[in-house]
Amino acid sequence: MRAIRYHETGGPDVLQVDDVETPDPGHGEVRIETRAAGVNPVDTYFRTGEYPPGDLPKIPGSDVAGVVDAVGAGVEGYEVGDRVYATGLGNDRQGTYAEAVLAPTDRVAHLPEAVTFAEGAAMALVGVTAWQALVFHARLEPAEVCLVHSGSGGVGHVAVQLAAATGARVVTTASERYHDHLRDLGAHTVLDYRRDDLADAVREVGRPNVVLDTIMNEYFPFDAEVAAKRARIVGIGNTDSTAPIPMGYAKQKDLRFQLMTMFNTDDTGAVLSRLAQLMAAGSVVPEIARTYPLAEAAQAQRDVLDESFLGKLLLEP
Ligand SMILES: NC(=O)c1ccc[n+]([C@@H]2O[C@H](COP(=O)([O-])OP(=O)(O)OC[C@H]3O[C@@H](n4cnc5c(N)ncnc54)[C@H](OP(=O)(O)O)[C@@H]3O)[C@@H](O)[C@H]2O)c1
Structure with missing residues (x-):
């Protein structure tokens, strides 16, 4: 799969497109085929090293929305083909700027049909x-x-x-x-x-x-x-x-x-489920200011800090 990674901390130009092996989900994890990933200021803090990024090379990104395409052992409530979204990734584990993302199910929620993948990725973090x-x-x-x-x-x-x-x-x-x-x-x-x-x-x-x-x-x-x-x-x-x-x-x-x-939220999945209900009801709906192709992640990270916009920036593979 294609993934954006940095092999050393630094400015936006350390982000590069790598071909990496598609990871298999471990116990309690699902693999999500990415349809949209959110871009947040915090992604840049890990990239610069201001927040410890953990093991390098590292895939940035906290937010993902997409379709479950593999399910690890011990997973209940999720099946291949489910529309889902997740957040809280890219901190203690690899992130979401990739064509496939592993997420523990306590950071995942189902995405109702009425909510687009872009809205899910924009809402999550x-x-x-x-x-x-x-x-x-x-x-x-x-x-x-x-x-x-x-x-x-x-x-x-x-x-x-x-x-x-x-x-x-x-x-x-x-x-x-x-x-x-x-x-x-x-x-x-x-x-x-x-x-x-x-x-x-x-x-x-x-x-x-x-x-x-x-x-x-x-x-x-x-x-x-x-x-x-x-x-x-x-x-x-x-x-x-x-x-x-x-x-x-x-x-x-x-x-x-x-x-x-x-990142300290005890049950991120439960909060995401409530937010999904509010999105489906039209009560709380995120605005998408701009969408970038995955390969333009560096530009998206520049813009999230330097540009003025209302709402969210997204990446789409
Ligand atoms: N603790 C957490 O869990 C958590 C989670 C998410 C975000 N954050 C942090 O919260 C902050 C906001 O995140 P975000 O994702 O909402 O960022 P964002 O989308 O980049 O929004 C930044 C906002 O700040 C406004 N702004 C700029 N200068 C300002 C000023 N002097 N006074 C008031 N508003 C000003 C901007 O308006 P203009 O464009 O009009 O200037 C823009 O609306 C960031 O520092 C982020 O790291 C923390």
């Missing part, structure tokens, strides 16, 4: 992240105010829809050109993150009970200032390694700061 942040950690409730930073991003645009689906009042930040689209996705208020009076504008809607923060080092002090008493602030991303927690506000308001990674 960002959907599990948004779910873990808003549902598992923050326990967002109807009628609460939920602030989602970076609403046009992969995580952000799914988090906006998920929060709206729970009945929360959603405030999100994004560049001006995405505002109409984000209102269509269910945001009550969309604010340009570059505004000088952003804090006032958020407070005008209502002090958030839940915040999903994509750039903790930049926004933790802001979150604490605007948040409601006993707000839950969930941090998923950062651009440097400081995450200043403002102790004054945190203490005054009983704030909870939760940092997380989706």
Whole structure:
């Protein structure tokens, strides 16, 4: 099979197309014939070595959607021919930028007929992240105010829809050109993150009970200032390694700061199943900004960090 691999860590150009043996599924694993693979910022962190990539050469990628074409020993609930999607790959094991992918079944879910492979691959990692942040950690409730930073991003645009689906009042930040689209996705208020009076504008809607923060080092002090008493602030991303927690506000308001990674999800397959139901019902549907051929993985990884887009970038073999 063809697989994108890097033999050493470095810039996007270390990604190359290799011919490798198609792997056989081990105990508890299925093999998925890839129809689409998601591209996420985290794929680049492993490639550069910022996150330890494990054994090299390494196939990048967390997300895959496709058709089961082989089933390992001990597997229940999956058969050859099933439409599935999976995530959480490419960290402790080989990833998904390949024509076939092995996945343990606790990171896999069935994909309903009404959901395309592209939608499955686009949803997987960002959907599990948004779910873990808003549902598992923050326990967002109807009628609460939920602030989602970076609403046009992969995580952000799914988090906006998920929060709206729970009945929360959603405030999100994004560049001006995405505002109409984000209102269509269910945001009550969309604010340009570059505004000088952003804090006032958020407070005008209502002090958030839940915040999903994509750039903790930049926004933790802001979150604490605007948040409601006993707000839950969930941090998923950062651009440097400081995450200043403002102790004054945190203490005054009983704030909870939760940092997380989706790779710690206990039952990824169960979360993917719930997200599949929401996609099939049309309640939470990922947007696909651009699709690249597998061989253009290096360009896709450049673009995921450098370009502005709403939704997700995908690879298709
Ligand atoms: N902890 C986890 O499990 C987890 C999971 C997924 C992602 N993450 C992390 O979360 C972050 C977002 O991931 P993603 O996949 O959503 O990335 P993405 O699709 O690349 O989106 C990035 C978003 O950030 C916006 N942005 C840029 N500068 C901003 C600023 N100063 N203030 C507010 N928004 C700004 C961009 O908007 P414009 O294009 O308009 O500038 C874009 O919407 C990344 O750091 C990623 O590594 C963590």
